[in-house]
Amino acid sequence: MQSMHKNIRVLAFDIFGTVVDWHGSIVKEMQRIAPEVDGDRFTLAWRSGYVPAMQKVMSGILPWMKIDALHRLILDDILPQFGLDHLDESQRQDLNKIWHKLDPWPESVAALSQLKSHYTICTLSNGNVSLLTNMAKHGGLPWDCILSAEIFKKYKPDPATYLGVAELFDVAPGQVMLVAAHQSDLAAARASGLQTAFIERPMEYGAKQSNDISPVAENTFHATDLLHLADQLLDH
Amino acid sequence: MQSMHKNIRVLAFDIFGTVVDWHGSIVKEMQRIAPEVDGDRFTLAWRSGYVPAMQKVMSGILPWMKIDALHRLILDDILPQFGLDHLDESQRQDLNKIWHKLDPWPESVAALSQLKSHYTICTLSNGNVSLLTNMAKHGGLPWDCILSAEIFKKYKPDPATYLGVAELFDVAPGQVMLVAAHQSDLAAARASGLQTAFIERPMEYGAKQSNDISPVAENTFHATDLLHLADQLLDH
Numbered sequence: 001m002q003s004m005h006k007n008i009r010v011l012a013f014d015i016f017g018t019v020v021d022w023h024g025s026i027v028k029e030m031q032r033i034a035p036e037v038d039g040d041r042f043t044l045a046w047r048s049g050y051v052p053a054m055q056k057v058m059s060g061i062l063p064w065m066k067i068d069a070l071h072r073l074i075l076d077d078i079l080p081q082f083g084l085d086h087l088d089e090s091q092r093q094d095l096n097k098i099w100h101k102l103d104p105w106p107e108s109v110a111a112l113s114q115l116k117s118h119y120t121i122c123t124l125s126n127g128n129v130s131l132l133t134n135m136a137k138h139g140g141l142p143w144d145c146i147l148s149a150e151i152f153k154k155y156k157p158d159p160a161t162y163l164g165v166a167e168l169f170d171v172a173p174g175q176v177m178l179v180a181a182h183q184s185d186l187a188a189a190r191a192s193g194l195q196t197a198f199i200e201r202p203m204e205y206g207a208k209q210s211n212d213i214s215p216v217a218e219n220t221f222h223a224t225d226l227l228h229l230a231d232q233l234l235d236h
Numbered sequence: 237m238q239s240m241h242k243n244i245r246v247l248a249f250d251i252f253g254t255v256v257d258w259h260g261s262i263v264k265e266m267q268r269i270a271p272e273v274d275g276d277r278f279t280l281a282w283r284s285g286y287v288p289a290m291q292k293v294m295s296g297i298l299p300w301m302k303i304d305a306l307h308r309l310i311l312d313d314i315l316p317q318f319g320l321d322h323l324d325e326s327q328r329q330d331l332n333k334i335w336h337k338l339d340p341w342p343e344s345v346a347a348l349s350q351l352k353s354h355y356t357i358c359t360l361s362n363g364n365v366s367l368l369t370n371m372a373k374h375g376g377l378p379w380d381c382i383l384s385a386e387i388f389k390k391y392k393p394d395p396a397t398y399l400g401v402a403e404l405f406d407v408a409p410g411q412v413m414l415v416a417a418h419q420s421d422l423a424a425a426r427a428s429g430l431q432t433a434f435i436e437r438p439m440e441y442g443a444k445q446s447n448d449i450s451p452v453a454e455n456t457f458h459a460t461d462l463l464h465l466a467d468q469l470l471d472h
Contacts, residue, residue: 144372
């Protein structure tokens with residue numbers, strides 16, 4: 001690993017779960033606006049609609065749309081199950097925007113600031129550009145560049161997204177490393193020739209839901225959090 | 237003007253000449269690597285090939301390519317005129333990369349930092365994504381987001397570039413303001429419904445070349461530099 005990482009120029013970060021705590025942020029907001037609702041169950045229901053909705057877009061059942069629009073479709077779908085169908089249009093819009101204001105995991109900003117001094121650091125998320133930009137302003141995430149599925153008009157794990165990062169930065173795929181808390185994302189990136197770093201996020205789905213954090217040998221790095229990745233990359 | 241600017245959400249900045257001093261930066265570099273060459277004349281020759289080269293792409297004579305590639309075509313074209321045709325491939329690549337390391341005008345970073353706390357600030361340049369990202373790292377330009385002609389596969393003044401900013405940020409065209417030192421860029425942005433701010437850069441082409449900085453009434457703002465724009469926008 002020591003020799004391989006000399007070659008890395010660009011670190012592309014998955015966002016939801018890897019850099020920010022979507023579960024904790026949404027549970028907290030639900031406690032504020034609808035304390036009678038089981039925030040944990042509500043949040044998991046909202047998130048569970050995400051992959052199927054993207055698959056409908058990628059298979060052509062739905063036209064291309066921003067994640068904001070997909071989040072809204074899922075939200076409208078689940079609100080009745082939680083007795084929240086009385087929320088009006090403006091309240092639904094506000095609630096949907098919560099995905100723009102997810103809080104970073106505690107060490108994210110410090111680790112990204114360290115990594116930024118040695119690498120180009122960018123997002124590579126299925127979240128849309130405005131979502132990622134607003135989130136960076138909200139949490140102080142110091143990206144060099146915001147890249148999104150919206151730029152490539154393909155969602156991860158489409159190879160166009162991983163290869164698109166290399167092409168935009170004029171480097172070989174092996175000079176880009178995807179950093180993510182999800183092995184499926186990392187496996188797809190490896191299939192396109194990227195290097196990969198797995199970040200353990202045992203609490204991504206909250207305390208009640210277990211999340212597999214076991215190492216996979218194919219990853220270039222395995223880290224307990226982003227500061228641990230920075231330690232390994234920066235040879236501290 | 238006071239009432240109009242309440243509506244502005246996104247400031248999109250032209251880069252070459254508006255935020256960074258391409259002429260001064262390239263003259264300085266030429267003094268270092270080829271002191272025998274007239275750096276002022278060389279720099280103006282290189283830059284003068286820029287608009288015609290983009291027009292060849294937009295008219296279909298050349299395929300889509302990054303500005304890096306256009307800069308290189310022009311460089312290869314002018315080197316013999318300056319007695320520099322002995323530069324080898326690696327030297328030419330290095331020289332071409334100078335466009336990634338242009339220095340900001342003296343007040344740019346301070347002004348952008350002020351504006352960033354109240355607006356979303358992004359690039360909107362014909363420069364490619366890697367060029368703009370490297371330039372931001374080089375000069376400490378604190379962009380919220382890097383947008384480029386490369387994202388839209390159209391060069392300014394194509395309306396797709398101006399309208400593309402509004403679409404990515406989910407706002408109306410009138411909630412975006414283009415900030416630029418070039419009236420032609422601003423006129424095209426206005427034709428797409430954007431607000432516009434003109435920045436005086438009397439020295440953009442160096443001390444020997446005059447540059448028209450007279451006000452045009454159609455612009456929302458006219459500013460002597462970016463701090464003057466910040467003063468007007470932030471109601472200091």
